Amino acid sequence: MRSGVVIFGVLGICLQALFGAFLMNDWAVTAASELPLEETVAEMRRAEQNYSKNGGIVFASLGVVLAMGWGFLVSQRRFIAANWAALASWGAIIALGAPAYFFFSFANMNSVGDTFYDWNSDAAFALEEPLYVTSGIAALIAVIGLVEVLRRPSSN
Incomplete structure (x- = not known):
């Protein structure tokens, strides 16, 4: 059973990392601009705003390393x-x-907001919301787990 839990845990972390990477590099950017990614990036470059996939790559890489x-x-x-x-x-x-996620996605989303005065931040947040909710639930799980660890007497 322990190996199944470990596999589930590793997959959960990896899925969050990949989901976040796709969000910050593509999905949230296109949702906020309401244009395809190629057009969005072209408009951002025309407005002298930066777009980079580095944040998503680093986010996904760190997530996979932490999971492993x-x-x-x-x-x-x-x-x-x-x-x-x-x-x-x-x-x-x-x-x-x-x-x-917020830290690594900030540059791209800030560039979208600076390029498109009528950008749709609500559409981007609607896509990001599952990541934030999952992290909030996980924070509660972490606190409950920590409390249980501290409550139990040491076997030493």
Whole structure:
């Protein structure tokens, strides 16, 4: 059962990382500009605004590295922390996805807003909302896991 939980946890982190990367590099940009990506980028360049896929690439890469590290750590037989600690650390990684997403996507979304005076920020947020909600729920899971770890007596 532990391996199934680890696989699910790793996949969850990787999915959030990839979802965020596609959001910040394409989906939210096109939703906000209401134009295809190629046209949006061309308009942004004409307005001397930057567009870069680097934020999404870094976000996805960090997410995959964190997922693999977490998966490796909690699947080790010598991992002495309780299951609650594994859950709390997983929740913390997912919870930190929202502020990381905001940070890495800020440049592209700021450029959209500076290029298109009538940009549709609500459309972009509607696409981003699942990432923010998931991170909020994961933060609660992390806190509950941490409280459970601290409540249980040490076996030492």
